[in-house]
Amino acid sequence: MSRIAVVLFNLGGPDSLDAVEPFLRNLFRDPAIIRAPALVRHLIGHRIARRRGPEARDIYRTIGGRSPLLGGTEAQAAALGRALEDLGEVEVAIAMRYWHPMSEAAARKIAAFRPDRIVLLPLYPQFSTTTTASSLAAWRSAAGAVGIAAPTHAVCCYPRAEGLVAAHAALIEPLLAAAAEAGEPRLLFSAHGLPKRVVARGDPYQWQVEETARRIVAGLGREALDWAVCYQSKVGPLAWLEPSIAEEIERAGRDRVPVVVVPVAFVSEHSETLVELDVTYRDHARAVGVPAYHRVPALGTHPSFISALADLSRGAFTASSVSGLDSGEGGRLCPGVHRCCPLAAQ
Structure with a gap:
């Protein structure tokens, strides 16, 4: 054996x-x-x-x-x-x-x-x-x-693993339905941020986060779904990936649309979901006039x-x-510009 x-x-x-x-x-x-x-x-x-x-x-x-x-x-x-x-x-x-x-x-x-x-x-x-x-x-x-x-x-x-995308979609669907009671919802894919200079050196993280979001949206099968990718957990004075989740929540407040927040790069609950998303940004959404705020659970053991x-x-x-x-798909996924891809030599 x-x-x-x-x-x-x-x-x-x-x-x-x-x-x-x-x-x-x-x-x-x-x-x-x-x-x-x-x-x-x-x-x-x-x-x-x-x-x-x-x-x-x-x-x-x-x-x-x-x-x-x-x-x-x-x-x-x-x-x-x-x-x-x-x-x-x-x-x-x-x-x-x-x-x-x-x-x-x-x-x-x-x-x-x-x-x-x-x-x-x-x-x-x-x-x-x-x-x-x-x-x-x-x-x-x-x-x-x-x-x-x-x-x-x-x-x-x-x-873009099939099960990863399917799990996200299954957890998102009921919250989109709940948010729709307050208007046409906007789906916010929130990922942990990175300094822009890390991405400029060729790190593929941002591209891969956006790729995950695109696959989930396709899996949801909703025409004209309003969605955006944003970033959280900024530390220090450097310029970080944008837009921030705070900026996207403020935009939703101006547009008076409900939001459904997806922790797209976190697969487990921890302080950045349970406190940052569930408390800090929920309070921020309320303060800027977002009509409803829903947070999708992390994938856990789905x-x-x-x-x-x-x-x-x-x-x-x-x-x-x-x-x-x-990559789990038999070869390199990232476009050539991402020279820090670990499969860059293949």
Whole structure:
């Protein structure tokens, strides 16, 4: 019987209020986030964590004193393991990037399991150098340190996977109907933002987010649907991707149209959905005259999404090449201008 391992990558979140500042330090010391020499990066990370710590603790205090991200990811891992049982003995490990369990713990777990094959599967549907690339680099270091040598296949992205799109559409439909009671709704696809200079260097994230949104709109099959892509969670003084969700909410207020907000790049509930979208921007919508505000749940363990993850895993396990990287569609997705695409050389 085959021994199959899947490593799920996610951001991670503090598991207590005391963990908030260490979590932020880990985040802002990552060279994929702060592109500076190590000493400078560590000083910047420490300063940002100290400055943002009190506000971040207040945010986590409102949702129970900890991030719900690990629990949600554990539920996804369990559901994926059940979906892959027919492949043999399956171990699904979680590798968080900035808080426990991180890649080192996941690598020890996988090494003890002694798998025949491994698939690396990010819970970031859209690739970015700041998320997936950083997680894969951390995994390679951790796996090398414990001597993992099993054939490994990584999925870099899946922005238009059929199950991903179907899950979003299924969750959006009832809220579009509810919002229509207040007028013709506008669908806002909200993704975590990035500094514009990251995208200018060739990062394909923005293009992939827009591609996901286009596929979902097509899957909804509604003619003349009013929709837009926007971005949230800006940090620091740099110019970030636009429009912001605040700007789109203000436009909806001027137009007096209800909004349905979709967390298009988040597959699990966490502070940026439960606080930023559910509280901060709901209050903002009310203040600027939006007649109704509805937020679509994150995908979580929606059966269509878990089916997508299972299909991506099966594709990796049955690939003709036992080591490598692909998009889940058998080749490069991103237009050539996106030179940071991990498949740029293929």
